[in-house]
Amino acid sequence: MSNLLENIRVIDIGRYVAGPYCATLLGALGADVIRVERPDGGEDRFISPLSFDDNGQPGEGGLIYQTGWGKKSLSLNLSDERGREILGKLVDTADIVVANLPPVALRRLGLDWETVSRRCPEIILVTQTGFGDTGPDSTKGGFDGIGQAMSGAMYLTGVPGNPVKAGAPYVDYATALMSAFATMAALKERDKTCKGQHVQTSLLNTALAVMNAHLIEQGVTGIDRVGTGNRVQTSAPSDVFATSDGHILVHTVGNNLFKRWAETVGKPELVEDERFQSDQHRGDNNDVLCDIMAAWCSQRTTSEALALLQEKGVPSGPVLSLQQALDNPQAGAMSYFTSVAVNGMEGKFAPVLGLPAQFSSLTPNAPTAPPEIGGHNAEILSELGLSDAQIEELETQGII
Numbered sequence: 001m002s003n004l005l006e007n008i009r010v011i012d013i014g015r016y017v018a019g020p021y022c023a024t025l026l027g028a029l030g031a032d033v034i035r036v037e038r039p040d041g042g043e044d045r046f047i048s049p050l051s052f053d054d055n056g057q058p059g060e061g062g063l064i065y066q067t068g069w070g071k072k073s074l075s076l077n078l079s080d081e082r083g084r085e086i087l088g089k090l091v092d093t094a095d096i097v098v099a100n101l102p103p104v105a106l107r108r109l110g111l112d113w114e115t116v117s118r119r120c121p122e123i124i125l126v127t128q129t130g131f132g133d134t135g136p137d138s139t140k141g142g143f144d145g146i147g148q149a150m151s152g153a154m155y156l157t158g159v160p161g162n163p164v165k166a167g168a169p170y171v172d173y174a175t176a177l178m179s180a181f182a183t184m185a186a187l188k189e190r191d192k193t194c195k196g197q198h199v200q201t202s203l204l205n206t207a208l209a210v211m212n213a214h215l216i217e218q219g220v221t222g223i224d225r226v227g228t229g230n231r232v233q234t235s236a237p238s239d240v241f242a243t244s245d246g247h248i249l250v251h252t253v254g255n256n257l258f259k260r261w262a263e264t265v266g267k268p269e270l271v272e273d274e275r276f277q278s279d280q281h282r283g284d285n286n287d288v289l290c291d292i293m294a295a296w297c298s299q300r301t302t303s304e305a306l307a308l309l310q311e312k313g314v315p316s317g318p319v320l321s322l323q324q325a326l327d328n329p330q331a332g333a334m335s336y337f338t339s340v341a342v343n344g345m346e347g348k349f350a351p352v353l354g355l356p357a358q359f360s361s362l363t364p365n366a367p368t369a370p371p372e373i374g375g376h377n378a379e380i381l382s383e384l385g386l387s388d389a390q391i392e393e394l395e396t397q398g399i400i
Contacts, residue, residue: 004362005031008187010096012036012071013087013111016044017144017172018128018203019100020067022179026096027070028355028364034380035068036087039075039400041373050342050350060343060370065350068370069340074381075374077399078109086399089384092120096183100128102141113198124186126179126199133200147171147207156214158227175206235279236286237261240319241297243305247319250293250309253279260312265296326351338367374400 005026010033012023020035027033037045044067049058074090077083088110091097099111106112106127116125130142145165148154158164179201186197208215217223225233232238235253252261255271255278262270270276270292275285282289297305302318309316320328331337337351352367377400381391394400 004029005187008032008095009093010034010098011090011094013097013099013101013109014128015042015100016047017063017067017169018175018179018201019098019126020044021173021176022126022128022183023098024067024070025176025180025355026098026183030365031096033071034090034376035071035073035371036076036078036090037073037373039077039374039398041075045370045373050348051345062350064370065340065342065352065367069352069367070365071371072376072380073371073374074377075400080399082394082397082399084109086381086384086394088119090380091116091123093384094120094123095187096124096126098126098179098183102129102139103133104139117196117198121196122190122194123196124183124190124199125196126183126186127201128175128179129200129202131204132202137204142203144169144172144203147203150204151207151211152214152218153207153211156211156225156227157229159229160226163227164229170210171203171207174210175201175203178206178209231286231290232283233286234283236276236282236289237293238283239286239290239293241290241294241305243297243300243302246302248297248302248305248309248316249319250314250316252282252314257314258282261293261309261314264308264312264314265292267292340367340369343369343372 008026008031010023010026010031012020012033012035014020014023023033023035045064046058046061047064048062050061051059053059076086078087091111097111097116099106099109101109101111103112107115110116110119111125113125116123129138130140130146131137148165148171149163154163154165157166179199182199182201186199189195189197214225218225230240230249232251235251238251238253240247240249250261252258258276259268259271262268270289276282276289300308306316306318318324325331326337336353338354339349340352342348342350354367355364357364377395378388378391381394381400382388386394391400
């Protein structure tokens with residue numbers, strides 16, 4: 001087990017992905033992470049439910065197994081003054097507070113930077129917002145898809161008249177990763193200065209960062225590209241192609257790879273064709289190259305096409321269903337998934353990914369089942385100085 005962040009306490013007052021997953025990543029490196037949620041559970045606990053009760057109410061969902069593992073749970077009614085007082089005491093014990101809440105909510109909870117830094121000068125506050133803390137959209141909430149929409153990604157991913165959102169919430173997860181990265185930098189800085197730091201990320205900033213190369217091209221050239229679906233506009237053949245029994249994605253970038261591809265499909269003369277002398281030339285003439293690739297793929301099975309492309313080192317891969325992605329032997333060979341017993345479902349196991357990185361001599365903590373709602377109330381509140389009678393009273397009154 002990792003002890004890199006041993007003795008570092010993280011308070012996770014987040015929702016959904018950007019905040020909670022940031023805290024999860026810090027926990028994978030050994031931090032003591034306490035998830036604070038409502039007494040009836042945060043809404044993110046029930047997304048993609050794994051079961052339903054007799055009344056049709058959802059049980060724990062897939063999201064909490066990814067963003068909640070390795071944490072303790074303190075249930076707390078933060079709309080009550082007594083709940084906010086307990087939160088304040090808990091923050092006093094923390095090194096890091098992660099809160100992807102709107103600025104107005106942070107102020108209400110006393111978690112705005114001015115209040116927190118005055119109370120705990122060495123604390124690191126990590127906040128994620130939809131759009132940042134200034135500007136016309138600073139008070140608006142946001143979700144992953146809105147970041148995709150406002151960065152140009154949906155426009156470029158779709159086709160004219162039909163913008164398309166990626167099914168994977170990459171903006172949320174990339175924001176969580178950037179938050180964790182920046183938090184580690186803030187810890188390093190604190191080691192030198194003994195001063196805390198306010199780390200701020202936003203979904204819009206992340207989404208723009210992912211699209212930045214395209215935005216740079218637009219800003220300099222004014223090219224005004226429009227969406228072409230799966231087809232890449234700056235190289236070819238780079239697209240999704242139908243085989244006789246499925247689909248594959250092929251991405252051909254650079255003259256060397258193009259030469260290998262041309263040899264693979266039996267068209268070596270294309271290398272000398274003046275239309276295909278650079279990636280952009282090939283992108284501008286992608287209809288010709290993609291038509292050749294489509295015809296070649298249609299005469300082969302997925303496995304046959306991939307084998308021939310792999311033989312020449314042309315990057316390609318099958319388009320997999322969710323189940324096929326789980327069963328992918330490469331994922332199994334790398335031991336990416338950990339089988340985690342599902343709470344309350346005997347014999348059921350969730351395939352949970354741990355820290356998405358490997359080290360030569362550091363072993364991150366492995367995923368476990370998420371904590372039950374308030375599963376660590378007694379432990380945490382006792383540490384804060386509350387007696388058993390006080391804890392029982394708080395539970396009776398619905399504060400925890």
